[in-house]
């Protein structure tokens with residue numbers, strides 16, 4: 322049985338699960354997102370190249386992926402540190418940092434932030450979406466990928482002794498590519514060895530979450546210990562959502578704070594607003610899924626930091642929790658979503 326059994330693995334070492342407190346299960350503290358750049362609309366090239374300024378804020382909020390500098394969260398370590406201190410003051414305890422290979426994971430920075438702020442930080446093992454896979458990664462067998470992921474959890478990643486405490490976010494596109502399928506199978510095999518939590522980034526299609534879970538399941542993964550991210554932009558129809566929920570993964574609404582008219586990555590999608598996210602949580606609770614719900618902001622660009630007029634890492638604690646309570650979700654259910662469910666998920670078997 323690995324030493325992680327019954328514990329949560331943070332970038333500063335193993336801790337008792339009860340120490341986690343309120344936990345955002347899907348955030349990024351330092352990463353780059355140039356792989357997802359969307360060319361600006363004709364006529365907007367000047368805005369896309371201009372420094373971030375108050376007068377451009379609305380454009381930036383609606384076109385976050387067209388502004389190169391906005392995609393470099395890695396440049397904002399000091400601002401993120403300030404945010405984490407505020408997050409603690411607001412009652413936050415822990416953050417799962419989902420940056421994996423391909424979007425510039427920086428474990429030494431995560432360790433430094435954990436030491437300086439007192440926030441428990443859990444780092445992610447594995448690989449982001451196919452466009453970020455190197456030729457070397459693409460050529461690897463499932464066995465080799467499994468060894469690498471297991472090593473990132475048991476011994477440390479990126480040449481450091483800093484150990485990851487979850488596998489993911491494991492990136493998948495739509496349709497899921499061959500290289501991504503190998504990574505999913507390796508994830509399931511590593512999870513079988515380690516008894517660890519897993520988190521998946523689905524492709525941008527309503528069929529994508531189910532397909533990723535099926536691949537994990539067929540490879541022996543533990544779906545009850547797996548989180549499906551980004552449901553806010555993936556499955557809207559209530560019946561289809563319930564069908565997916567029956568598969569047994571955690572259901573994560575992790576784009577709180579994102580309010581956009583046009584979702585740049587898929588214009589067919591009407592991205593949920595925060596009010597609709599809360600309504601969806603209430604619906605899933607009524608349907609019996611309160612033990613399966615997780616929430617977060619998935620901050621991955623500069624404009625969502627308070628330094629740039631964004632909502633920051635404390636938005637859920639300061640604004641969404643009161644809204645949940647005012648819409649009939651009980652304090653006990655809020656605590657489940659923010660404390661108990663993350664604890665159950667993050668504790669190694």
Ligand SMILES: CC(=O)NCCS(=O)(=O)O
Nearest residue numbers: 522551554576586619621
């Ligand atoms: C970093 C990351 O993968 N964010 C997800 C953005 S998306 O719009 O939900 O795909």
